[in-house]
Amino acid sequence: MPRRFDLVVFDWDGTLIDSAGAIVACIQAACRDLGLPVPEDERARHVIGLGLADSLAHAIPGLPESEYPRVAARYRHHFLACDATLPLFPGTEEMLQTLRGRGHTLAIATGKSRAGLARALEQTGLKRFFDATRCADQCAPKPAPDMLRELMVELGTDTGRMLMVGDTSHDLEMAANAAVAAVAVSYGAHDAARLATFAPLALVHSTRELSGWLAANA
Secondary structure, three states: OOOOOOEEEEOOEOOOEOOHHHHHHHHHHHHHHOOOOOOOHHHHHHOOOOOHHHHHHHHOOOOOHHHHHHHHHHHHHHHHOOHHHOOEOOOHHHHHHHHHHOOOEEEEEOOOOHHHHHHHHHHHOOHHHOOEEEOOOOOOOOOOOHHHHHHHHHHOOOHHHEEEEEOOHHHHHHHHHOOOEEEEEOOOOOOHHHHHOOOOOEEEOOHHHHHHHHHHHO
16 A cells, blocks of 8 residues: 655654653652642643643743753653653554554654653664654754654655654644644543544554554555
8 A cells, every 4th residue: 555654753752652650750759859839640741742941831830940950850860760661552663663664764753852862762672763853952842843844854755744643732733833644642641632622633542553543544
């Protein structure tokens, strides 16, 4: 079957790796360490995928920007203690292998830092599957379209031949801002009802379902 999309771009946290719960816990632990108001799970979960400034502005309303580095340092302390143990969602490696075998170019667009993504790709052994990546400290973070636009230029793809796969409204809004098609996964940070409001091409509920959809439609 001919390919509909040449380039498939994946979010990382909550899409390929089961990290949303750990991120929420680390945000809350950082706040406790510093005596700051601890955000409820839903508020902390909402910020997954955003850049640092946007994340902290939402998770801890009213926090002075001068305090962002302290919170970020405590978050990293907690996250580094657990990130090596975070599992890929079942079937992730096989899905990526199948896509590469069909000739798709693969990339990542993530709210992680470059150093954080590099560490994660090394720990999971997935680095070999991806031709390019964009992180929140390289260009304007989600939901701005910059990550996808830069990947299009780097990898020689236009909007009609590119697909974004993500688990948050930020991923889907970024895709819409870049005029790129998107598939949503409900097993990560944001729930199916919120994702459905963006009218993605598909809303899937497991990596197995995502792999099947991609095989039939991408």
